[in-house]
Amino acid sequence: MKEQEIALVTGAGQGIGLATVERLLEDGFYIVMVDRSVEPLTGTAKRLLAEGKALEHHALSITDRPAVAALIGALPRLDVLVNNAAVFWDGKFDTVTEDDFRAMYDVNVIGTFVMAQEAIKKMQRGARIINVASRAYLAGYAHAPYVTSKAGTIGLMRGMAMDLAEKGIFVNAVAPGLIETEMFRSLTPERQHELISKQPTKTIGQPEDIANGIAFFADRRTKNITGQIMTLDGGRSMGISLY
Numbered sequence: 001m002k003e004q005e006i007a008l009v010t011g012a013g014q015g016i017g018l019a020t021v022e023r024l025l026e027d028g029f030y031i032v033m034v035d036r037s038v039e040p041l042t043g044t045a046k047r048l049l050a051e052g053k054a055l056e057h058h059a060l061s062i063t064d065r066p067a068v069a070a071l072i073g074a075l076p077r078l079d080v081l082v083n084n085a086a087v088f089w090d091g092k093f094d095t096v097t098e099d100d101f102r103a104m105y106d107v108n109v110i111g112t113f114v115m116a117q118e119a120i121k122k123m124q125r126g127a128r129i130i131n132v133a134s135r136a137y138l139a140g141y142a143h144a145p146y147v148t149s150k151a152g153t154i155g156l157m158r159g160m161a162m163d164l165a166e167k168g169i170f171v172n173a174v175a176p177g178l179i180e181t182e183m184f185r186s187l188t189p190e191r192q193h194e195l196i197s198k199q200p201t202k203t204i205g206q207p208e209d210i211a212n213g214i215a216f217f218a219d220r221r222t223k224n225i226t227g228q229i230m231t232l233d234g235g236r237s238m239g240i241s242l243y
């Protein structure tokens, strides 16, 4: 029998990360859940374990290189890394502080880099890395630090795709638009309404919609594609709301 593939998902305790965990479990992966917040990670993992799901969970920050190295070093194999963990807050360019700018970059870009660099030590030919970026990598009002960090995850994805292609490791990204998670609910109702009104579909996506895109890149049958972005944003990136 073929050995079970292992997928590591960061930011796995809630939102898009949790939907990805549930989807990749359905697809037959053994899952390693990582999140820096002990809850809801632990409670969620316990619920899934009680349902007989094959997984383990670890509370650590993706920026903590020694902890990341110890975790990945102890795994028997690693087939898929989903770099989903990130932080988000609004920040107008003229008032955003240097500390805030660095704090977001540190998690969203450096944390993603640390995870991927440790992961490739364990990965074999055919492994897959998926960065969860955001449609906001293109632009967004009052989002300068977030736009910068998500453009960074796209740039990092392309750089990794080039350097890892010869090793047979595929690297791609998904770029979600508005998705109904805690991250979105942290915005004021007025801001939520304003953002939804800019969607051509006038709807908000669900975490499962993004998990579907991630599952495509995570599937071992998905080959010959690397360095690419799948945008799942209700059509907003077409720019229809501009006309």
Ligand SMILES: NC(=O)c1ccc[n+]([C@@H]2O[C@H](COP(=O)([O-])OP(=O)(O)OC[C@H]3O[C@@H](n4cnc5c(N)ncnc54)[C@H](O)[C@@H]3O)[C@@H](O)[C@H]2O)c1
Pocket: 010, 011, 012, 013, 014, 015, 016, 017, 034, 035, 036, 037, 060, 061, 062, 063, 083, 084, 085, 086, 087, 088, 107, 111, 132, 133, 134, 135, 136, 175, 176, 177, 178, 179, 180, 181, 182, 183, 184
């Ligand atoms: N929700 C949206 O509308 C939306 C849109 C576009 C892109 N995204 C992206 O999708 C991804 C998931 O977003 P979400 O809405 O599910 O967010 P969320 O805030 O609900 O979940 C993010 C998770 O990441 C974890 N996390 C944060 N920093 C971490 C760190 N240093 N180490 C480990 N874990 C950490 C948090 O504890 C949290 O559980 C993020 O990369 C986000 O930028 C979200």
